[in-house]
Amino acid sequence: MPSPQPSANATQPRGRASAGPSAARWTKDPNFSRPDGALGVDPSEMVGKVLKSIRRSPAHPxxxxxxxxxxxxxxxxxxxxxxxxxxPKQLESNMDLETLLASERALEDLNWTVSRARIFKMSDKGFSQLDKRETSWHLDHTALAFQCEE
Known part of the structure; x- marks a missing residue:
């Protein structure tokens, strides 16, 4: 997998589309490129594969x-x-996947076919009020999104 700065991960299990993105947003962003030396594979290599299980490491994100x-x-x-x-000590994901991850047995024998997979960028701002002045900074994240059909 590419080494996302996850935020892993807006994942879309069970064939549900996310609330906002249209199918057009799943196309590759021509302005996105992985940094030189980045580890991983193109997520499109997962498309068409049958996902059998998902495991979260108990010790690492x-x-x-x-x-x-x-x-x-x-x-x-x-x-x-x-x-x-x-x-960050854990990957972030949507509520559907978090619910499944909380129930370890629910992630065995899935038999889901990956229909779409890609990496995308997200940006937001970080804030701190430790001093008398508020401090803010820009944060860039890279995330993996994939959608499966049962």
Missing amino acids: TLTLHFADRTAYQVRTDGYNPAHPGV
Whole structure:
């Protein structure tokens, strides 16, 4: 898997479309390019594969996707190092996937076919009010989105 700065991950299990994006938003962004030396594969390699299980690492911010063809992909947090505080210690995902991840058994024998997968960018602002002045900064995230059909 590409090394998203996840935010993993707006995932769309069970063939549901997300609330906002239209099908046109799933096309590749011509302005997006991975940094030189980035680890991972193009998420489109997952399209058409049958997802058998999803496992969350109990120790690291990682999801492993296991497929029927005996391949496995990991979604990792870019720059994560357990020795350095301040780096995100878990992947973020939508409520559908979080609910499934909370019930470990629900993620075995899925038999979902990946119909769409891509990486996209998100931006937001971070804020701190530790000083008398409010401080803000711009945050860029890279995320993986995939949609499955049962």
